[in-house]
Amino acid sequence: MTSPTQSPAHPCAGCGAGVAFAPGTTALRCPYCGLEQPIAPPARQVREHSYEAFLAKPRVRTVAPHRFTCPGCSARTESDAISKTCQFCGTALVADTADDDQVAPEAVLPFVLDRGGARKALRSWVRTRWFAPNRLKKVTEAESMKSTYLPHWTFDAATVSDYVGQRGEHYWITTSYTDSNGRRRTRRERRTRWYPAGGRVARDFDDVLVAATTHVDGDDLGKLEPWPLKEAVPFQPGYVAGHHSLRYDTEPEAGLQQAKGVMRGVIEGDCRRDIGGDVQRVFSVDTSYSGVTFKLLLLPVWVGTYLFGGRSYQVLINGVGGEVQGDRPYSxxxxxxxxxxxxxxxxxxxxxxxxxxx
The missing domain is CATH 1.20.5 (Single alpha-helices involved in coiled-coils or other helix-helix interfaces)
Structure with missing residues (x-):
């Protein structure tokens, strides 16, 4: 199944050109005359979707590309992107995801940082790379960056975990030894007594975040956190108009397994606190999950690549807070x-x- 082009708004009322979402606002702005059109307030709240109900639906594993027909120049193109700009006339194009074979985006965290803010964050990051070549500053300042919405899964779940482990309690003893001069000395040494421990802990998880794309470095993407997820709004085409938006390539099933890995680390910490004592050992944890819900969320990231010394480097900038992560050369x-x-x-x-x- 293919998706038709969805127009995010009428052309600019001032000059007829295509409009794009203006970071830091709730409006679409014409890049030529500057006229703004407000985006209508959402008519609903961001929703969580039942993971069990999702699994019960028939799945289509082969996903067709979106077909775009540009309203500006009538050019017809295909792309895996949810939103992009026409390569011929620059008009903002947004796919209609309502009938897409993939899970439709439920929410979007709009860009706050515009291009100027992203460049400022990048220059600040470069200045703190002490072992980078001095020429890097000139290269990164000259490179262009693309505003991109990257797909992420969020998962909610109620968990109950039974654990088995040991509680360690420290105590001190006095021991004797002979020093290098042959004299007898005493010293205090710490020992640990171990006692069996077991119990049950429970925790509700909210918005465990997992990247749903493999097109950018996962470690760098994870380091862009934290994100103000509570500021996300229901998906509307206007918020992605004029910006690139990727489809997900990590399925919800794989995303949930990654989310459970994040949850396991938190649950083990709960077990250790429940065990108490001075130190703890956790041998096994058996966790049951209930009420699992999820949603597809688009997060704003400025993605830049630059060439230096014959090699390509990528940098990512949090489109809300300005955190920068990425590769750089060393001097x-x-x-x-x-x-x-x-x-x-x-x-x-x-x-x-x-x-x-x-």
Whole structure:
């Protein structure tokens, strides 16, 4: 099944050009004359969807690309993106996801950082990369970036976990030993007594976030957190108009397994606190999940790539808070100078020690 183009708004009332969502506002703005059109307030709240009901529905594993017909120049194109701009005239294009074979986006966290704000965040990030070549500053400032909504899953669940482990309690004893001069000495040493432990803990999870795309580095994407998820709004085409939006390529089933991995770490912490004592051992945890719900959420990220020394590097910028993560080159000269400086400090400390103990 293919999706037709969905127009996010009428053309600009001032000049007839296509309009795009203006970061930091609730309006569509014409890039030529600056006229703004407000996006209608949502008529509903962001909803969570039953994961059990989702599994009961028939699935289509092969997903057809969206077909776009540009309202500006009538060009017809196909793309896996949910939203993009026409490559011929620049008109904002948004697919109608209502009849898509994939799960439709439920919510979107709109961009707050515009292009100027993203460049400012990137320049600040570059200045703190101490071991990067000086030429990197000029390269990154000259590169363009693309505002992109990246798909994520959020999961809610009620959990009950039975665990088995041990509680460790410290105690101290006095021991004797012979020092290097042959004299008998005593010292206090810590020991631990272990006691069996077991019990049950319960926790409700809300909005456990999992990336639903493999097109960007997962580690860097995860480091862009935290996100103000409570500020997400119900999906409307206007919020993604003029920006690129990716379809998901991580299915909900795989996303839930990743979310459970996040939950397991939190649950183990609950078990340790329940065990108490000075230290804990957790041997096994058996968790049951109930009331699992999920939704597809689009998060705003400025994605930039640049070439340096014949290699391509990618940077990601949180489109709300401005956090920057990504790759960068290293300067061999700066690293060598830092190593020499550290060696000089160590040599100075050794010299002072020997001089005071001569």
């Amino acid at each position: 061999a000269v700066k690293i060598a100078l830092a190593v020499l400086a550290a060696l000089a400090v160590v040599a100075g400390v050794v010299w002072l020690y020997l001089a005071n103990h001569a």
